[in-house]
Ligand SMILES: [Zn+2]
């Protein structure tokens with residue numbers, strides 16, 4: 001049921017169906033404490049809602065769902081280049097159902113366009129789709145493979161999400177002239193991708209590997225994720 005800017009779901013499942021769904025959601029709905037140990041602020045319902053979306057996101061990413069009208073199911077973000085550059089204004093999120101299409105904030109459009117493995121239509125000055133000329137804003141397969149090799153999973157400190165479920169985040173956004181190369185990319189799970197786009201956490205590629213810089217009020221200084229590739233990471 002569409003309501004305002006969201007969508008309400010509810011209903012009953014029989015015992016077996018509930019067992020299947022709860023089994024699939026359980027690992028995705030686990031509390032995720034912050035890197036400094038702060039408890040996950042989400043309620044159980046919120047975590048299960050997030051887990052259901054994550055389940056669908058991962059399934060969409062596999063490309064194994066049946067086609068509709070000859071194309072794989074996908075969501076599309078349409079956004080003017082000026083919105084990506086200025087961080088002002090809105091983009092449009094469209095997922096095949098006009099009643100649900102809606103405006104999204106510039107910062108969310110920047111995040112969704114950052115690793116445009118979902119269809120991202122960028123509109124240039126005269127409203128023409130800009131799919132060339134701005135460099136490649138989709139990450140080519142060989143670069144994605146090298147990135148998975150280097151980071152091994154979400155590179156955010158303490159995060160255990162494996163590489164196949166992570167986005168390629170541009171350290172300098174391609175809309176700001178950042179290049180799509182290993183030296184400007186970091187693997188991030190959806191949760192930490194959102195954190196990097198919506199908070200004062202910053203990431204650099206230092207000595208060839210991602211280094212995360214917390215906001216000034218979080219003690220401890222810059223840090224790395226040592227869970228995926230401890231064999232490769234430099235000290236510090
Ligand atoms: Zn990003």
Ligand SMILES: [Zn+2]
Pocket residue numbers: 154155156159160161188189190191192193
């Ligand atoms: Zn993560």
